[in-house]
Amino acid sequence: MSTLTEAPPPLTPAAPEQTPPRKRGRWTPYWLLLPGILWLVVFFAAPMVYQASTSVQTGSLEEGYKVTWHFVTYWDAVSEYWPQFLRSVAYAASATVLCLLLGYPLAYLIAFRAGRWRNLIMILVIAPFFTSFLIRTLAWKTILADGGPVVGALNTLHVLDVTSWLGWTSGDRVLATPLAVVCGLTYNFLPFMILPLYTSLERIDGRLHEAAGDLYAKPSTVFRKVTFPLSMPGVVSGTLLTFIPATGDYVNASLLGSADTGMIGNVIQSQFLRVLDYPTAAALSFVLMAAILAMVTFYIRKSGTEDLV
């Protein structure tokens, strides 16, 4: 993180030496930080602690809950809902891979090939955000409707036979299957992949491509050895921005899936808002948080870009 001592380089070469920061009120930064940080401590950090404590409580709604260090809740919750955990990770991972495969060409197009259309395409990528994502997700119900043109085309091309065999769809239906949920997740989080990819692609100096070409690299080699490695920061932050929210999502699984495609978010939601089993819900939510933090830390270590934050 940058402090004043490592301020951005002066704009003109003739800049004078960095003058030391003038004396300011010693307490000013603390006064500036106080309200916002207090807000985050009370409404973000404290709830995490409350949640941890709720997860080891026993009791009932009528008689109230007490902390009894009842860790068995965790064991019960995980052993009952591990299929939903696995499904969440599998769906989110598939959606992330699809987002990368679909998003990369578009980000590349905007960064290098769009020319005067760049701004317009950029607006079109962001514009869907302005329609509530629930309305847009419901539109997929129409697009993937039974007997609709998309399902018909997939049927004619025998794609559905293959996906049914793989267990992604069932019969000649796409709605209410894993494929529909993954398709919805991919759609909803695609812009979160495209924008960071674009940002890091746009920074690449076009002359590097020319240099690689001059050194007899084929276009595919240029991409593999120059473009893709230089876009790694975008790939890493894009995959994180897609994978994390997709794992916790329950909207797509509710609207486009069926009872057999429930994700862990669906379980947490129904335990909290319908079953009102707070300890189990809190335990599940805590496990989800821990699992995601662990996966993300591992991923960031592996991909070697720790200066993301």
Added chain:
Amino acid sequence: MVFVTSFKNWFKRNLVVIAGLLTLAYLLLPNVVVTVFSFNKPNGRFNYEWQQFSTDAWKDPCGVAGLCGSLSLSLQIALWATLGATALGTAIAFALVRYRFRARGAINSLIFLPMAMPEVVMAASLLTLFLNMGAQLGFWTILIAHIMFCLSFVVTAVKARVMSMDPRLEQAAQDLYAGPFQTFLRVTLPIAAPGIAAGALLAFALSFDDFIITNFNAGSTVTFPMFVWGSAQRGTPVQINVIGTAMFVIAVLFVLASMVIGNRRNRRKA
């Protein structure tokens, strides 16, 4: 033969463009469907199958009980959440860039974590806090939650702008006998304004469209996304599509207008 090879070459060269445009189509397809189905006249309660053309819903967008009420509630919450998050977030961003203080690492992670946490976890934990405090769920709990998750995004947007600011501009102002307050108001703030505006816009969009955190902490209060969610269970009125289309069109026009104005200003400067 020559024709086939040249087409092959053209295809090879433009493969990335074709793939990119296909992705763009995938992104825009639902918006097209939403727009087309805003002119539908469905048979049953659900608006998923095309029946016949009609402009009924456009003539009476508030014709469904509770729809426009939820819309105005969402706008109010988004407005207050934007104000709150922008004020708190801008102060934090300035402190982070301009000052040295203790516990910087802890504060940085406290700001980063809400962005790296699945929404459902934040939503659930905040609900346990509210339940433990015995708070009445409704407008205020939604507002508190929205300010909380918008805050980090504002900090990030404003910080980027303030960090790229030339500190010599402020020094120059002070050399010209501007007091600290005057310097801030007439030099610092105008330069930071685009960052603050970007943060505020992001906060507004995030708050207005938020469903998961609101779903947990709203009690029986119904925001616009909550209304859509409820109607997905009970029956989707065409008016939802009308509102969705109108928001899309207004936003795109707004962006295009600001781009045209920006271009003109740049040209005049040049």
